Amino acid sequence: xxxxxxxxxxxxxxxxxxxxxxxxxxxxxxxxxxxxxxxxxxxxxxxxxxxxxxxxxxxxxxxxxxxxxxxxxxxxxxxxxxxxxxxxxxxxxxxxxxxxxxxxxxxxxxxxxxxxxxxxxxxxxxxxxxxxxxxxxxxxxxxxxxxxxxxxxxxxxxxxxxxxxxxxxxxxxxxxxxxxxxxxxxxxxxxxxxxxxxxxxxxxxxxxxxxxxxxxxxxxxxxxxxxxxxxxxxxxxxxxxxxxxxxxxxxxxxxxxxxxxxxxxxxxxxxxxxxxxxxxxxxxxxxxxxxxxxxxxxxxxxxxxxxxxxxxxxxxxxxxxxxxxxxxxxxxxxxxxxxxxxxxxxxxxxxxxxxxxxxxxxxxxxxxxxxxxxxxxxxxxxxxxxxxxxxxxxxxxxxxxxxxxxxxxxxxxxxxxxxxxxxxxxxxxxxxxxxxxxxxxxxxxxxxxxxxxxxxxxxxxxxx
Numbered sequence: 001x002x003x004x005x006x007x008x009x010x011x012x013x014x015x016x017x018x019x020x021x022x023x024x025x026x027x028x029x030x031x032x033x034x035x036x037x038x039x040x041x042x043x044x045x046x047x048x049x050x051x052x053x054x055x056x057x058x059x060x061x062x063x064x065x066x067x068x069x070x071x072x073x074x075x076x077x078x079x080x081x082x083x084x085x086x087x088x089x090x091x092x093x094x095x096x097x098x099x100x101x102x103x104x105x106x107x108x109x110x111x112x113x114x115x116x117x118x119x120x121x122x123x124x125x126x127x128x129x130x131x132x133x134x135x136x137x138x139x140x141x142x143x144x145x146x147x148x149x150x151x152x153x154x155x156x157x158x159x160x161x162x163x164x165x166x167x168x169x170x171x172x173x174x175x176x177x178x179x180x181x182x183x184x185x186x187x188x189x190x191x192x193x194x195x196x197x198x199x200x201x202x203x204x205x206x207x208x209x210x211x212x213x214x215x216x217x218x219x220x221x222x223x224x225x226x227x228x229x230x231x232x233x234x235x236x237x238x239x240x241x242x243x244x245x246x247x248x249x250x251x252x253x254x255x256x257x258x259x260x261x262x263x264x265x266x267x268x269x270x271x272x273x274x275x276x277x278x279x280x281x282x283x284x285x286x287x288x289x290x291x292x293x294x295x296x297x298x299x300x301x302x303x304x305x306x307x308x309x310x311x312x313x314x315x316x317x318x319x320x321x322x323x324x325x326x327x328x329x330x331x332x333x334x335x336x337x338x339x340x341x342x343x344x345x346x347x348x349x350x351x352x353x354x355x356x357x358x359x360x361x362x363x364x365x366x367x368x369x370x371x372x373x374x375x376x377x378x379x380x381x382x383x384x385x386x387x388x389x390x391x392x393x394x395x396x397x398x399x400x401x402x403x404x405x406x407x408x409x410x411x412x413x414x415x416x417x418x419x420x421x422x423x424x425x426x427x428x429x430x431x432x433x434x435x436x437x438x439x440x441x442x443x444x445x446x447x448x449x450x451x452x453x454x455x456x457x458x459x460x461x462x463x464x
Contacts, residue, residue, distance in 0.1 A: 069105040074430035088170035099143035105431050107148030112442040114451045119396050119418050120316040125240035126150035126438055127452055131400050131421035132246035137188045138196050145241050148434040155246030156278045159260050161189035171367050173360040178373030179424050184283040185248045190267045197271040204237050235273045245272040255286040258299045265306045272315045280322040280349035282370045293332035300340040316343035323348035323379035334390040344396040348380040373424035377402025381415055388416025393457045406440035413455040
C-alpha cells in the first residue's frame with residue numbers, strides 16, 4: 001500500500017512538470033524558392049506568346065493604316081513633317097524612291113462604275129490621272145497606279161540625258177497651294193527610260209506566261225525577249241488603267257528640228273497606251289514657239305506619220321499646251337489638231353503669269369519658272385471651255401491645272417474635259433487627295449443620278 005502511494009505521487013509530479021513546460025511553436029514548412037522546370041517553361045512561353053501577339057497586332061494595324069491612302073495621318077502629320085524638313089525637290093525625289101521600292105499606300109477600294117470612262121477605245125476605271133512631271137523617269141508606275149489613279153503619265157522624257165536647270169529650281173507657295181518650278185526637262189533620256197519600261201513588260205510577260213507575238217528587233221528587251229503585248233492588254237499592265245508617256249525636247253536641239261519628238265514616238269511609243277507631245281514647258285527656250293500654226297502643223301504631221309508607220313498598236317497622240325495661249329493661238333491649235341488627225345489635247349501646262357490673287361511672299365513668287373497648283377485652275381478651266389467650243393467637243397480633252405478635289409474635277413468635266421489630271425495637290429497634301437477626290441465624286445454623281453461621262457461638256461449643252 002505504501003509502495004502504491006509513493007508511485008502515484010511520482011506520477012503526479014511528472015504530469016505537473018510536463019504541463020508547466022513551454023510549448024514550442026510548430027516549425028514552418030520550408031518552401032523552395034525555385035519553380036519546377038515545367039512551370040518555368042509554361043510561364044515563359046505565355047509571356048513570349050503575348051509579346052508576339054502584341055507586336056503582330058500592332059504591326060498589322062500599323063501596316064493597314066499606313067497602307068491606306070485615306071489615312072488622315074498623311075495629310076495631318078506625314079506631309080507637314082516632310083515639308084518642314086525637306087525642300088521641294090528633295091521631298092519629290094524621296095517620294096519617288098519610296099514608291100519605286102513599294103513603300104507607298106494602296107487603294108484597295110474598287111472604283112465605282114459611275115467613274116468609268118471609255119475614250120480612244122480604252123477603258124479608264126476612273127478619270128483622275130497623275131500628270132507628267134511627277135514620275136519623270138518611269139520609276140514608280142505601278143506604285144502610282146496602286147495609289148488609285150486611273151491613269152499615269154510619265155515624263156517628260158528627252159532623247160538624250162540632260163540635268164535640267166541649276167538648283168534650287170522648285171519652290172513651294174504654301175499660302176497659295178501652289179508650286180513654282182524651273183526643272184528644265186531634267187531627264188535620264190530615251191535609252192534609260194526605254195530599258196526600264198521594257199524590263200517591266202518583260203517581267204509581266206514572263207510571270208503571266210503570255211505567248212509572244214511576232215515583233216521586229218526594236219521591240220525586244222536587253223535579253224532578246226519580246227516586249228510586245230496582245231492588243232487586249234494595256235501597257236499600264238493593270239485592267240482598266242492606262243499609261244501615258246510625255247515626250248520633251250533637248251535644250252540644245254535646234255528650234256525647227258522635230259526629230260526629238262519623232263524619235264520619242266519610235267523609241268517609247270511601243271510601251272505606251274498614249275503619247276503626249278509637250279510643246280508648252282516654259283523652262284525650255286523656244287519650246288512654246290511650237291504652238292504657232294506652221295511649226296505645229298509640221299511637227300504633228302511628222303509625229304503622226306511615225307506613229308502610223310511604226311507602231312502597230314497605234315497609241316493615241318495628244319499635244320500639251322500652255323494656259324497662256326491667246327484666242328488666236330488656241331484657234332490655230334484646234335484647227336491643226338483636227339486637220340492632222342491628232343487624238344486629243346492636254347490643257348494645260350504651268351503658267352508664266354503671276355495672278356494678283358497670290359498670297360505668298362514676293363521673294364518666292366518672283367522666282368522664274370512655271371506656276372502650278374490652285375492659281376492655275378481658272379486659267380486652265382477657261383482654256384478648256386474655249387477649246388471645247390472651238391472643236392464642238394470632237395477632240396477629247398484632258399483637263400490639268402489646280403485639281404485638288406471633286407469641285408475642280410466636276411468643273412473641268414462640265415467645261416468639256418473627258419479626263420483630268422493632278423500633280424501639285426498630290427505633292428502638297430499627299431496620297432489621300434486621290435482617294436478623297438474619287439470618294440466625293442462617287443457620292444455626288446450618285447446623288448445626282450448621273451455618271452462622270454454625263455457631265456462632260458454639259459455646260460455647253462445647257463447653252464452656258
